[in-house]
Amino acid sequence: MIFNAPQPTLSVSDIRIGMRGSELIKGVSFDVHPGQVVALVGESGSGKTMIGRAVLRLLPDVIRPTSGDILYHGTSILSLSQRRMRALRGEKIGMVFQEPLVSLNPAMRIGRQMAEAMRLHTSLSPAEIRERSIAMLRRIQISDPEACLAAYPHQFSGGMRQRIMLASVMLLRPDLLIADEPTTALDTLSQLEVLETMMDLTRDVGTSVLLITHNLGLVAKYADYVVVLKQGEVVEAGPTRDILDNPQREYTRRLIESVPTRDPHQPQLSHDGRPSILEARNVVLSYDQGTALWARRPRKQVLRDVSLAIAPGEIVAVVGGSGSGKTTLGRAMLRLQDIDAGQILYNGQDVARRADRQLGDFRRKCQIVFQDPFSSLDPRMRVGAIVAEALRHERGLSARQRRERTEQVLSEVGLADYRRRYPHELSGGQRQRVAIARAIVSQPDVIVADEPISALDMTIQKQVLELFERLQRERGFACIFISHDLAAVQQVAQRIIVMENGTIVEEGPCDAVFENPQHEYTRRLLAASPMLARPSETRGNEKREEPVNE
């Protein structure tokens, strides 16, 4: 019935969006009907975010629609007056942005931010607004909603912030919700929670949803209709089941195939007996929490007696909940963080207490991909320069060779033409790939990859994972692979480490852990993974009926 509705909620017709002559979106059309969930998928940088923003007329200044139209219930959004546009925003069309961590005003209490739109678009009394906010916060499982209203954004973890964003948008019961990658920043457990809440809320109100994502698992689970985008063009569109089960186009097929599946692994290398290349022994690490008046405050224990050894050519996955100390462990092993006690052995040498400049080869041979790609890229350097910088310490390279290596690595991560761009001119996934390129260009022995693929679409994810595998095969490099994506972990890693609260709670070969998780936490993690074992197994009838999974 929904497909027959006479007028779509949102109708995008042949929209083109350009910037300084170049065209980013090249004529995209699709409809969102009342109550429908439409997924916009496509590789990183294909223009998904652009389209979402264009609907609300919130594109960056330099980028603007050049032709085509966007109709909301039949009226052209592009030709609305500023005032009528503002009336639509928030009240009729809500949007959850890709980067939740920076989408809340750091200087304003949550309560006020939530109330703001309601005060504007409804005539509710302050008491009623408060009541509704509290109800909504309770709904999204924020404990102690009253206190939450008086708190500031930085006091919440990423997952909570993401949910708060969602709550504040849904409070107004919009007619159309645009959700731009609402879960990328979250670990698997939180991801599930957020999406379930979102779908729950929209179902109650009958909101149409434009879901922007690269996660086909989510698409399969929640979307009615899929639009596949490639380089600003629609490749294929249709009901979810049709597209996923029976993709017509090569691109779509590739997209679907690249979804990691949980296949039993081929026999794995074991590192037993071989000397490890990098090893942490009984590492203890705590953070200084500043001084109180006279006495030092107790230090915050983050790593408690952690030991971990990596053999050359081995990929070890580290999984664990948010705040469990994964990043800290990775940084400690690369001597980016000083440890309190224990040893860090590189090729058998303890480097834990060496000064930076005595580290010699260590720095060059051990690289890291930071968790947050955007802030790890110097905003004033071009992509090419960022990557080339990693070759500074490579002796005996001519300028030309350096450039060649840079270009080669950039094309390996799918950024061949982006050498002269600045980081802010890239999409989220593209930035992530720059960070990866920088880490691998010098062909290190060890890489600590901190959530390297969370922001990537499936094709690129696959590409990157394959790159990791290839490098491992060819050069025998070792990798500490921090991730919350169990599917990906399973594909690349030979061994898995599960962390909780600064200690390793479970450790073992990948398959063994997956088949037979010992620890409670590991079990929950496994249960929460939205893995699509086979695309055909997902059924449309399952959609939107799943109860909230705790």
Next chain:
Amino acid sequence: MFARLNLIFGGILGSVVLGMALLALVWTPASPVAIDPINRLSGPIPGHLFGTDEFGRDILSRIMTGAWTSLSVAFLTVAFAVICGSAIGLLTGFYRGWFDRIAMLLNDALLAFPGILLALGIVAIIGPSKYGIIIALGIAYTPKVIRIVRGTVLSLRQKEFVEASRALGNGSVFTMLRHVLPNSFAPIAVLATSLFGWVILAESALSFLGLGVPPPAATWGNMLSAARPHLSTAPWMSIIPGGFIALTLLSINLLGDALRDWLDPRM
């Protein structure tokens, strides 16, 4: 388009002033120091296009030679303060440690120190000369630069791209110069342009107190301060140097904004 407007406007104003200053090195319409008591305090007349001052000196010629002195004093002072201030701010903010603590203690003390006392002291020690003024004002303004640059550096060193550089095995000096410094350019540029204005005015205030560039050399500042008693009888004496100060500052500010935008890839 604004950046363009900045550049054009600022550029034109700046080159006029600079051109005038350079011209004065080889030619002025009259001697800027020759006095002529009979024609004192005369309004604009042929031969004295901008009129004469209280000693009957030609104001146009003094404006021209003054341009050179004022601009060079301002430029050297700003360069002094910005270079020293940025270097110290960069080092202390980047390396922290005891060096930082001691430097900040000193800096706070200096910040709480009125510039005039400092100027008086330094001029008393070095003697009143153009270079004494430059050093005095330079020392007076350096702490402000240090404070602002250090603040920027402190926040930059938290950024992951700085850590990323370390992870690549880059030395701290390289990291500082390649990543931290360029990213603090914007606030330094804004600060430097403001400083330029403050210095021209401070030289004027020092002249007002008798501590400026020693006469009979002209600076816009000492011309302005000399004009004070004649404000209502010879208004051109203050309007002309005042106008030149304002135009120069406008030009510097516009160029500064243009520079900042140009340095910022996000624009």
Next chain:
Amino acid sequence: ELVSGLAGDMRAVIPAGSTDDSTLTVQQHVYEGLVTWKENGEVAPMLAKDLPQVSEDGRSYTFKLREGVTFHDGTPLTAEAVAKSWNYLLEPERGWSCRQYFDGSGPVEIASVEASGELEVTFTLVEAAPALLTQMARADCGEGGIMAEAITSTDTPQKPIGTGPYMIESRRSNQDIVLTRFEDYSPREEPADGYAGKKEALLDKITFLIIPDPAANYSALRAGEIDVWPAIALSYAEELDGLDSISVDSVNIPSISTFAFQTSKGPLTDPALRKAVNRALDRKGMVDAIAMGYATPSASVIPVSSQFFDEAGSEALSYDPQEVAALLEAADYDGTEIVITTNKNYSVMYETGVMAQAYLEAAGIRSRLEVIDFATQLPNYYSGDYQMMTWNYAPTLDPALILDRVTGPKATTASKIWDNPQARELVDRLIAAPIGERQAIYDEIQTLYAEDAPMLVWASSQATSAYSDKVQGYEVWAGRKPRYWGVTVEE
């Protein structure tokens, strides 16, 4: 009530504890001495009934005090109080700047001051010194004003208490000083003359507003917030003169505007070069530009206002560009640079420096201007550490005292300018001589001065006041500092 501008705060409680104009201006309304000056520099009695009786040997001076005089705090003026007051001033630890004139550094040395009766005080000198009365009457020494015992019996006096026509009502540091009429004042009978004679307190209240900045004084006068600006900055003279409701008056005063030369070292040791410098300055131009005509160009060391001034004495060193070349020749001038030291605190001094520098350049004498703050200039003056320095002398109604100030051996007192024993001897004779016999000595001094050219005089100063037309009976006079006795204000 009258409101007067005042350039600075009163800096001392004791008379002439500080010799700046502001302190003295306030104090001259509060304190009175035993003797004081008439306008022509003659000594007249004030608290003393008459001029004193001098003993045969000239070593003992006996003053009879007037009856019925009381201090502002109600205590009567007694011989005891007078003796205590003088002894207080003469104690070395008081740091009284005028002690030098009575302690034997000069011709006078007081051995003791004693009350020799109820109303009779005797000054005993170590040896006869006819200059005693002149020195005692010095206005720049606050006439040796007599203080109440409330002051002399403490080391930290709070406010001046004298016998003058006005008493201090209140004082806010650096803001204002309010004087009120002293109801029990007993004036003299003689008509007012200089500091002497009848001082009638016609005003209920005098408020001195402390306004250091000339521009602010100007604005205040125009806005009617002060009635008198006693010593105007000359650059405002023209403007003020043009205003209807304001009068600008000017009078020649016994003071000279000069450059001091360092004759004992540096480039100016050669008298020929000093003469050349003297001859290079166009004093008329300077007076026009700096003093707006409110001064008299003169090269004479004797102020134009003095009865002893004569034109010829001025001409020997006056402006003459032709002479300069010859003098430079005679001096073998080799282009050595002369440093002209001046300051910006007093705009007249600054402008003097600028103009002198320009004239010297024009005459082919190389020179450089060194502008320092006055507080730095002052010790340089006292230590003789300069080559050529702007310097203006405070007016003394007896012009001989200026010569007394500048003449003497540099070896013992570095601040002396004219180091010539012959000159010193002439000056000593001059001060001791009665007015009627002085002309001959002055002539000799002038001749000697023209040969030595130990300094450069470019003008005789004038006192220039501006005041509102509401003020009646105010007179600008040779003593420069404003006198508000006999003055009224129309409401």
Next chain:
Amino acid sequence: MAQFLVKRLLMAIPTLLLVALLVFMLVRLIPGDPALILLGDGADANSVAAINRRLGLDQPLPVQFFIWLGNVFQGDLGNSILTGDPVLALVWDRFQLSATIILLAVGTATLIAVPVGIFAAWRQGSGMDFTLVALATLGLSIPSFWLGLMLLMLFGIQLGWLPVVGYVSFGQDASLAITYLVLPVLTLILIEVGVLTRMVRSSAIEVLRLEYVTHARAKGLSERSVLFRHVLPNSFAPTLTLIGIVLGTLLGGIAVVETVFTLPGLGRLLVESIYSRDYPVVQGCLLMIATGYVVVNLIVDLLYPFFDPRVTLE
């Protein structure tokens, strides 16, 4: 919070000590002799020596310093060499007036500069923006002694609306006091507005690029609400630091304005006592200024969390 305060105040002690030492050395390094100035042009060596002895200036410098410092710790800043007034009372009295003027001026200037700066940032690139930037620059480039005098001529003399010299304190007559403060405050406002506007504009431009501003717009907020609720508080934080510096600098630099308007303020007291080498007063003023500077910075730090809650006081 209380802990923070105590800690910060303790931390200020070395700074103040250093200031004390620096001032002490500097004022004595500058040539000049207070006794000479007190005595005027008729001074002789004996009186100078007597006065120096009385003032304790004949002692070796370190001795003088420690005597002074010891007295300071007992709350005694000494007496003025020139007028004999107790320095502490004098300086405190002056400080109140200067602080009133500065706070009024900077407060008002901030109230003007913030909306103007944000507006200019919002319209970045437009002719309006250009005009505002030009005006702000003009404000920066007018010397205060010139501007003050012009205002004095206009309002004090031509129009006769406001008094020209002197000062009546708030305690004596509040409404009269205000008339004395209008012009000096106005002078400072016109100048500081320029400085602050430029700063607010540049930080607002940064904030306007951030995602939460877009998010606020996505809620349908009017531009005005976006600017005032979201952009303003966030761009104000960096401005706060500048306000701290401006307040501190003005305390020592207000002398010119106080001279023009003949106000008995701290700045003028400082300059005049420097000129007369009134050491105890110079030292007292400097200690007051440094303390004021420390307090201003403390307040800025205390206020900071209101504009940027991520910053905590610890």
